[in-house]
Amino acid sequence: MPAFTFEKIPPPVRRGPIAPIEQKQRGVIVQILDRFVEARVRRSLKQGKVVILPRDPAKSK
Numbered sequence: 001m002p003a004f005t006f007e008k009i010p011p012p013v014r015r016g017p018i019a020p021i022e023q024k025q026r027g028v029i030v031q032i033l034d035r036f037v038e039a040r041v042r043r044s045l046k047q048g049k050v051v052i053l054p055r056d057p058a059k060s061k
Helices: 028-047
Strands: none
Touching: none
């Protein structure tokens, strides 16, 4: 027979609205790379090359 036992303590109950999750700002390097990609896509479209369309940044947030 064990000499001691562990008591299970339930987690505290939250009594208010859940705080909204703050959206993080995208990194500066990522923003610069996006600008380079967009410029490259525009150039390729003007030259008539087949390109992959850029993703919509509004949907990725």
